[in-house]
Amino acid sequence: MLLLAVVAVGPMSAYTGAEQEPLELIALLVCLIPTTIGAPLSAIGIAGMDRLVQRNVLAKSGRAVEAAGDIDTLLLDKTGIITYGNRRATALHPAPWVTEHDLAGAARLSSLSDGTPEGRSIVELCAERYRLDSHSSTAEGRRRFRAVHRPDPDEWRRHP
Incomplete structure (x- = not known):
């Protein structure tokens, strides 16, 4: 032109x-x-x-x-579209100086107000396997956390 x-x-x-x-x-x-x-x-x-x-x-x-212009394939993954994020609690593994029932009670209390699927699965696991109530009062769910036992680092190393 x-x-x-x-x-x-x-x-x-x-x-x-x-x-x-x-x-x-x-x-x-x-x-x-x-x-x-x-x-x-x-x-x-x-x-x-x-x-x-x-x-x-x-x-x-x-x-x-x-x-x-150089892209041939574009793959984006958002959980729930291509993959399905369904992580669930299946077992509790206590430290050597903690009983499994005490761990279940603490895990249940810490997950009562957790609305995520993972948190709900911990409450369900504790109710099914350890016969802990899956429902609780609001006061119990808001109880302040207190450390009952502070392990000695040497004690931790002695246990495999």
Whole structure:
């Protein structure tokens, strides 16, 4: 298009009597080339953004549009869409100086107000395996934690 405009300048200038030398027309062409780069670049960027939007991808920058052109496969995982996050408590493993029933009681109390599936599974495990009530009063659930036994570090090392 730019070349067509420069070529048309020659006959028009000859018609008006202000004939241009071919060297001047070439200089005009060389000077106009950088000014025409801006328009196609923005048009290409807009076209790239449009293609991404059609595929439900939102790009925040031109660099993201360029990077999207190199992508063949995009795999996103959010728990619950592709994978199913269903972690459940299946066993309690007490330290050597703690009884399993004491651990179950402490685990149950610490999980009573936990609304996550993991927290509820601890309460259910304690109710099923250790026969601890899965329901409790609000006061019991808010009881302050007290450390009953503080193990000696040497005692911990002695037990495998």
